[in-house]
Structure formats: C-alpha cells, structure tokens
Amino acid sequence: MLPIFALLLLFADEAPETIDQALKRFVQVFAAVKANSADPISPQQAIFEGAIPGMLRKLDPHSVFLDTDHFEQLKDMEKSTRKGFGSIVSLLPGRVIVLQTLPGTPSARSGLSPGDEIVAINGIALDRLEVEQLVQLLTEARQHQVRIDVRRQGNARLLPLMLTPEDVEAAAVDRAYFLKPLIGYVRVTSFESETGQQIRDAIEKLGGPALKGLVLDLRNNPGGVLGAAVDSASLFLPPGSTIVSVRGRSVKGDTATVPEGAKPYTFPMAVLINGKSASASEIVAGALEDLKRATIIGEQSYGKGLVQSVFNMSQGTGMALTTAYYYTPAGRSIQRPLQGQLEKATAAGLGGIRPDIVVRPEAMTRLRGFLDANAIFTTFGTEWIQRTKPRITPEWELANPMMDEFQSWLSERNIRPGLGEWSVDREWIRNRLHQEIFNLTLGVAQGDEVEARRDPVIRAALDAITTKQ
Secondary structure (H helix, E strand, C coil): CCCHHHHHHHHCCCCCCCHHHHHHHHHHHHHHHHHHCCCCCCHHHHHHHHHHHHHHHCCCCCCEEECHHHHHHHHHHCCCEEEECCEEEEEECCEEEEEEECCCCHHHHHCCCCCCEEEEECCEECCCCCHHHHHHHHHHHCCCCEEEEEECCCCCCCEEEEECCEEEECCCEEEEEEEECCEEEEEECCECCCHHHHHHHHHHHHCHHHCCEEEEECCCCCCECHHHHHHHHCCCCCCCCEEEEEEECCEEEEEEECCCCCCCCCCCEEEEECCCCCCHHHHHHHHHHHCCCCEEEECCCCCCCEEEEEEECHHHCEEEEEEEEEECCCCCECCCCCCCCHHHCCCCCCCCCCCCEECCCCCCCHHHHHHHHCCHHHHHHHHHHHHHCCCCCCCCCCCHHHHHHHHHHHHHCCCCCCHHHHHHHHHHHHHHHHHHHHHHHCCHHHHHHHHHCCCHHHHHHHHHHHHHC
C-alpha cells in the first residue's frame, strides 16, 4: 500500500505545462486512489461525480456537468410544453389549495374544483411538508399517473382522484389587460422561442399603436432564450439600435441589433423588474433603459448576464459552460461579479439592472402574514360561494356588509385582531378577499387584476407613464 507521503509526491514536481502532462498526472492520481483507497471507488464516482464537477466549479457557479437525467431535464425545459395536470394551486407550508382548473385538462376532467385542498399525493401526507418539499413532490408527481386525496368544503370524507399528466402549453405571456383606458399591462413569465410574437399579439389585442402606454412586467422572470429577448426588445426600439453585445475569449464582440425595416411601437412604457428578474429579462430591461425608451421601476435585478453554451458529451451526458458575458448598449455588464472578480468590476457596472425608480412591494404586517399563511381567504371564500351561490361578474365589488361578515367569521374561529390592526389592514383585507372570490369564480387572471389595483410598483408605473403623455 502506498503511504500518504508517496501519494503527495505525485504533486511535488513543477506544475505541468501541457495538457498531456496534466492528464498523465491525473491518471497517476486516479490509479493510486483506485488501488489504495480505504473504500472501493468507481470511475463514475471519481470522474463524473468528482473531477469534472470540481474542475467546472472552479470556473464559476453556473458551469456544470450534466448527467443523463439532468441533461434530459435541460432539454425538456427548452420546450414550450410541460407535463402537468392543468391546475393552478396556492402553496402554503403543509397545504396545497386549488385556485383554478383549466378547461379540458386532467384536473378539470377529474372533477377537481377551486377551493379543494389536496391533502395527500400517492399516500404521502402533505401536512408536515415545507413549501420547498411540496414543490419537489408536485414536480415529481407531474411525470406519472398519481392518486390525490382531496378535502372538499362540506364533505366529511376525502375524495380520491386519479390524474394522468398530459402536455400542457406553457404560455410565456400569461396576462394582458387594461390598467386604465388605453394603458395596457402585459406580464411575461419567461423568454421562449415564441415570446416576442406572444408579446406583439397581446399588445395588438389591447389596441396596438393606439395604446397610450404600456406596463411590461418582467418581475420574477428568470429569462430564457437570447433570440426571444432580441425579438421582444425589437418591438419597441428603432431599427439598427443595439440591444445587447456579447464578449468572451472565444466570442469576438458579437452585437445584436434591431432589424432594419422593423416598425416599433412608440407609446410610453414602464418596465417592472425585481431581484428575480434575470438573464433575458435583464437584456430587455437594460436595452430599453440605456436607450431611454422606458422607465425601469421596481428593485435591482438578479445580475445573470452570462452566455451558457451547452455541449453534448458522450453517453447521453452534457456540459453547460460559461463562454461569454452580456453587455447593455451603454457597455454595462449585466453579470454581477463572481467570486474573486470584484476587483475587476469597474465603470462597466456591478451587474444587474438598476431601476430608474426604486419601488418595493407593500410590507407584510403580522395580520396579513397570518391570514395568508393559513389560507383564511380561500377557506372563507369557498364557504361563502357554496352557501350564497352568488352571480359574480368582472364588475362585482366587495361591499361593506361582506367585510363585516368576514370579521364575524374570523371571530367565531377565535381570530380577533385589535381595532388598530384591523383599521390599518382593512383595505388590504378587502382587496385580498375580492381577489380570492375572483380566483375561485372567474379564474386567477381576473384575481390578478384585482391585486394590481393595490400593487405599489404598478401604481408607480402608471404615474411614470402619465407624466410622459
């Protein structure tokens, strides 16, 4: 058996100067480890799970080796369809509550209804799981047929339902409506190959060039395909404008510009971003900010401005490698400095997109946090709808008697906030209750429109657009 000092001698020479020398040294180390390690070691452990990931980890946090399973997941993520059941749910610690089932999907066909609570999946009780564990379990469940146990208001017994996942189209533009007459709102959740066209279609449905303003919401948008970001920014910038440049050791200053002949929209714009806006979202926001085309509102973006090239490797594996960085038209680096790179950050920027107007979400009070965390609005709304069977239209407004009824309902369950707490949060409670009634009757899209009324970031965007008119 080799003593430890003999193994260390393998590294005692000068650093290797060629790839051949480095590979020879690696083979020597691997042979010594394989022959003398206290426990058996396989090439899979040493190379695919050890040496290669370790080498890439030294480069940056985003360069990774992808085994067969992860490589397949990456390719699935590039599709605009996902396996799923077609339901929109609210996730709370230990609770999954259905808000909406989409027509013609497995959830709708199974009889799942808004207000139903999923209490178990394939026999696994959900009441002790944290939100992250619920997300993981639901993600896994979408791959195969599952049995769910459902608690429905007014039924003492749990309802067992079987659901088989199907391909469900994942629209990148999931909201488009008016905030005020001829001032539109469009929310983009990701940048897929068809996102630019989806944004154009949404704008045209709202009035196209006749709009007096547009709020483009890129909050919580993790990005996606570069081409989609270029297509989307080209909808609003003059032909020939620089959108983004790419610089790297093997990439010699490639620049993406608006195509000649483009006919951009010219109405005033505001773009909303936050700390979860990344990658392609930052490319679009950075271009519109640098070229003075839109007011950027919200919080500083994430700062993911690196080019990831995916390489096919042997045996169904792959590698995602950082090969370049993105820069805004003004030359600002979108990528926040990686570990060890802070000293290199200069006037080119510290990464991310800084908003022109900083606006943060409304603060969460103790009462608001308690009501949301315990699904109070969904529970009350479901009971109220079943009992009163109201006729809810988009014009419906929540009247004061219903607020009094809700307060009494809370008191019967020993939830009695102080007068001061209730006064401070009364209008927020009214808005959330209104939103939940719409979620359960008209769908989550209508509920989101109610939420937008109180959103301070959207209100700031409306003010910014109004001053430009």
